[in-house]
Structure formats: C-alpha cells, structure tokens
Amino acid sequence: MDSSPTMLETTPLPSWERQWRGRSKTKRATKPLHKKEVNHVSQQTLLLFSQLRCYLGTWKIDNKQMSRVAMKPKPYSVIDGARKALNSLEELCRHELPDNFSALAGNVTITSSSGQGNKVHFPSPLKEQDATAAIKGLEARVTSAIANLRYGAGKRTVKVDIDKISGFLMSAYLTTIDGMDKTDPRVKERIPGVSLLSSYLEIAK
Numbered sequence: 498m499d500s501s502p503t504m505l506e507t508t509p510l511p512s513w514e515r516q517w518r519g520r521s522k523t524k525r526a527t528k529p530l531h532k533k534e535v536n537h538v539s540q541q542t543l544l545l546f547s548q549l550r551c552y553l554g555t556w557k558i559d560n561k562q563m564s565r566v567a568m569k570p571k572p573y574s575v576i577d578g579a580r581k582a583l584n585s586l587e588e589l590c591r592h593e594l595p596d597n598f599s600a601l602a603g604n605v606t607i608t609s610s611s612g613q614g615n616k617v618h619f620p621s622p623l624k625e626q627d628a629t630a631a632i633k634g635l636e637a638r639v640t641s642a643i644a645n646l647r648y649g650a651g652k653r654t655v656k657v658d659i660d661k662i663s664g665f666l667m668s669a670y671l672t673t674i675d676g677m678d679k680t681d682p683r684v685k686e687r688i689p690g691v692s693l694l695s696s697y698l699e700i701a702k
Contacts, residue, residue, distance in 0.1 A: 614659030
C-alpha cells in the first residue's frame with residue numbers, strides 16, 4: 498500500500514486558516530506545554546481547531562443577533578382564560594344540556610370591577626380563577642335560560658366579576674375550623690365527607 502499522505506493532509510486550506518496555521522507554528526508551537534517543547538502540530542489537529550474556531554465565530558454572531566431581539570413574554574390574561582374555559586365547559590356538557598339551551602341562555606360577560614382582576618392571584622398549576630369563573634358563567638347561563646322559560650324571553654345580560662371570584666376563592670383559604678385552616682390535615686375530621694358518586698348513588702336508590 499502506498500504510504501503517501503492521506504486525503505486529509507492534502508486537502509487545500511482556506512487563506513485565513515493557513516495564516517492561523519503559520520502563527521501556530523511560529524508563536525504557539527514553540528511555547529512549552531506541560532514542561533514539554535511542542536515542535537510539531539499535525540495538520541489534522543489544525544483542521545479540527547480551524548473548524549472549531551469557525552463554528553465559535555458563527556455562534557457568537559448568531560448569539561449577538563438574538564440578544565438584540567427583545568423577548569417580552571405576553572402577560573397572562575385571566576379574563577381570556579376564563580372565556581376559553583367557559584367555551585370548553587359548555588362543549589363538554591353539551592350532551593347534558595337541553596337542545597334549546599343556547600337560544601334561551603343569556604350572554605355572559607366576564608369583567609373586573611377593579612381593573613386588577615385580570616392578573617393571576619393564585620399562582621398554581623390549577624387555574625383556579627379561570628375554572629371558577631367558567632363554572633359560575635355556566636350557572637348564570639342556566640339561570641338565565643330558566644328565567645326566560647318561566648317569565649318570557651327577554652334581553653338578559655349576566656356579568657361575572659373576576660374580583661369577586663378571587664374573594665370567593667380567598668375565603669376558602671382564610672376560613673378556619675377550630676383554629677385549623679385548609680392546609681391542616683386534621684381539618685378533614687371536622688368536615689363530613691362528600692362524594693359526588695356516593696351522592697348520585699343515594700339519589701338513584
């Protein structure tokens with residue numbers, strides 16, 4: 498087999514890399530490395546370093562361009578989340594509602610009387626404000642439909658106040674029984690167990 502140099506050694510190098518290679522031999526290769534004189538740097542090592550330098554230079558340019566773009570996250574809207582939750586809730590319950598429910602039920606407007614209710618007051622994985630507002634909104638639509646059936650159709654508009662929703666939820670956290678709050682595991686002994694399944698079975702008997 499021919500012992501001539503490999504393809505890697507005969508690959509032409511770019512001009513900037515050849516200049517860097519020359520500096521490596523004249524300045525860097527003569528410096529001691531771990532108390533040993535480095536008299537030769539293989540061409541394969543030079544190619545690897547040149548590719549690394551090219552990659553790092555490109556990454557720095559991209560990083561600078563990305564840093565110029567201001568990434569400002571959009572603030573979360575509880576009112577918008579409550580509207581989406583209400584639409585999803587009605588879609589899930591459509592088989593349990595009368596066929597003419599949508600025609601009889603009034604429109605629900607989700608607002609904030611103080612202007613601060615649109616913010617998250619209970620930071621947790623469960624969107625308590627959104628879910629509670631959606632439930633109350635569905636209750637209001639059902640009440641409006643019943644009123645239209647009983648008293649005649651009329652223009653009824655229902656408003657769900659997010660601030661009152663937050664106050665309703667906060668009351669559950671602040672209420673205590675015999676000095677025990679909601680987080681106390683002993684409070685379960687003071688509250689009778691309520692299961693929707695057991696209640697349904699009792700009614701079905």
